Amino acid sequence: MLISLKKITIAILMTIVTAQYTSSQIINVKPKKVKASSFHSGGYTRYIHDSNKNTAWAPKGTKSRNPKSGIGEYINFKFSKKYIFKEFKIYNGVYGYRWYKKNNRATKISLTFDGNRKIEYSLKDTQNQQTFKIPNIKSSSIRLTILDKKLGTHKKADEYTLGISDVSFYALNQLLYDIKQLPLGTSKRAYTKIIKKLSTKIYRRSKVKVDINKYKIDGHTLLAYAIKSGNYNLTLALLENGASVSSVNIGHLSKQNTNEEFADFANHVKNKRVIYQQDVNTLKSNHNFSLMELQQFSKKLSKDYYYLWDEEKKEFKELIVSKESYAYLRDLKDKVSEIISKPHNKNTLELATKFNSHNYNRLQKIDYSERKKLNEKLKQKINEILSDLTLETQSQISNWSTFSDLAALNNSYNRFKKEYKKYNNYESVKNIREAYKNQKALIIENSYDLIASKVENTNDLDFIEVMEKIYFKNINKTPKIRNLITLTNSKKTQLRSIISERRNKIISSLKYSLDSIEIKAAKLRNRAATQRVKLENKYKVKLPSHSQLATMLSNFITVKNKPTKRNKDKFVRYIEELGYIKTSKEVYSDINIFKNNRNHKITIVTTKKDIAETISLDFPKASKDMIKLYYEQFASNLRDVFKTTKDPNHYNNSTNLNKKRFTDDKTDFIYVISYENKKLNVSILSKFFLENPIVMKRLDYNKFKLTSYSSYSNIYLKKGEKIKIKATNPASKYHQPSGYKTNSNTFDKRFNHNALIAKIGDSDWFYVGKGKTITAQNSGILRFKINNKYKSIYPYIIEYSY
16 A cells, blocks of 8 residues: 555656646746736626637726726736746637637737736737747736727627636746756755655655755756655656656665666667757658658657657757648648549549548648649549430420420429529539529420410419419420410419408407307306395295305315315315315315205315316206306306307206316316206316316407416318417416427427417327427318327417418
8 A cells, every 4th residue: 555655656756846836947826816906798808818828818998997998997817926928829819610700800009917917919810829928027916908999890889898718827837947047066065955845745744854966977967856754665767957857766776876877868868869960851851751751750749758848849840840731742742543433423522522620620720722722623524424414404404395294394494493402603514404494494394385375264262272283383484485484473462462361350350259158147147146146035944156166176186285284274164164064084085075055065176096186066846047057157157168258148948068178278177057857957077188188268350378287279271271379378478389308298299398289180290399380281160289198387479361
């Protein structure tokens, strides 16, 4: 365990020392605190130093500070201590092509160090990172101020603020800098103080012992640090210029062996530098490298030349990149030559077409003019292939000359258009499409009289619209064809005016009908209320209304879901206050019977495997007045489940009371009234919608209200008939007819949860969503559904038009 922990500690120390303190002269310094003069919502201060170019600081630029938005705004960077700053890097503007051009950009900024020294910088108008030198200024704070800007392309650009995406500051590696400042004759105490500072930070221990020795080997000065903390030992060898690092465990080495180790390392560095210089000379003198050879050089840079200064690494890398463009150009030229030499077929056409996308990264690394030359060669090859491939089509077009050939000509044109869609800009494809249009125009001109008679003799608007697509689409319009189009348009206008007139009559009658129904229902409600009072006085009993029966059933469901003593007492008390007494001693059970002094009976039960509830009010010998009361009360307050509107008619002897069903359009309750053998039964059933159809409520002449328990329409569609559907949910902007993706409680898992779906007759369900034009594939009643196994919270408003 001790050895493992020791190895890990050594690895961590070497990583940090190499990355931060030796292999680089400068380091990226993060500010401790950043404060801006102002910022917009979404353009926060922290975005300027988050190392993410896709976010940006965006100042407000209030008029009180400067009339020009953004100019004069500043941002302060506070650092943990004083650093010697060497350079800074900046991403100007709001990053991203669209946003960069649209918003304003800074063109001139200034940096103020500790409030004293000020330096101005001019920025280029580019999204790329820009690097600027700082002349070794020691400071603990920097203020960046915007001095001038360039307006964006937005029409209100002066009202838009400018942005700066990212800024990073680079300072001297302080520890390395301090070591380099010490002369060779410096005491061990001075070295120990500096290296101990680093070691303490890494080991997180206060007791760290450091021994330092200096060695002169082959002109190199090596500083050897022997670091000891508890059970951990490490020897660190550092070239005086800080360029290379080597480490050994001093627990296994004597001082003599350590000196030999350092000597070997110094010679290794010297030999590698000779090889490095040879590679540099080779790269400078030769241009004809293959991509594989350049990859070998890149591997050397990371594997063999890790000890180099950053400037040397940068030079080596730039040399490789400069040679890469020649190598990529040769490789791309070979590929283009190979494509050009291939035979003219669809495979070659595909290769030439996809050349740019398959070689995108390589094409970006060569000069634009060379890229253009390659593309011109490929375009010429594509045009030649297309000319050969379309010869057969060209000869076939002229064979279609009669009116009966029109369908074949249209189908051929559509296939050609789909197959050669990507090549519309090529001359050979343009010529073929033009040939199709000319041939079609010739056929239509020759069949002028036939088409004109068809248009004049039809009264079917759909037939006219189909004719337009078949005869007048994808055609060169000659004067004769324009006359046919004018004739067709006039016929369309005539038919549309007839249809519109018919619809207006229907709409006006529906509007009048809806208004008159509400007036009639209000009168019938008032009459039923007066009749109730008279009958209660006559028979000296309470006659529960439909709403009171619904309250009883709701109380029963509450007790079933939460059977507390309070809920049970409330359930029984409400019924007994109406004069009905419970027949059993139990306060609550699955079957509850209440009776009054005239033997009128209320029965409340749980049915259908404990998933539905029913309340029933029975009158053994009901009078005609009582039957009339309950029927007129239901007819004026509720809607027949098979009708779209209320039907507030008076009761008479011909009225059918064989289990007549009503809905209140608010709950999943169904109200049933029936009269058999002089016995009147008034019932309410819950969850009736699970097994039985209910027609949707009509809100307007072309609007329905869809709920989980009313989904049928009274719209009958014939096969081929079209209807346009539009659905909304004004009650919630989150629960819309388009639905959302989840598998829980979804009725049909092919579609989104709570999405609007529909079916015609016995056909399969299909998606409608927020809107769709439906063409009936079969005849039948149009039915809608909210794609949910259970009750949906919100109803949908469905608007339709033909």
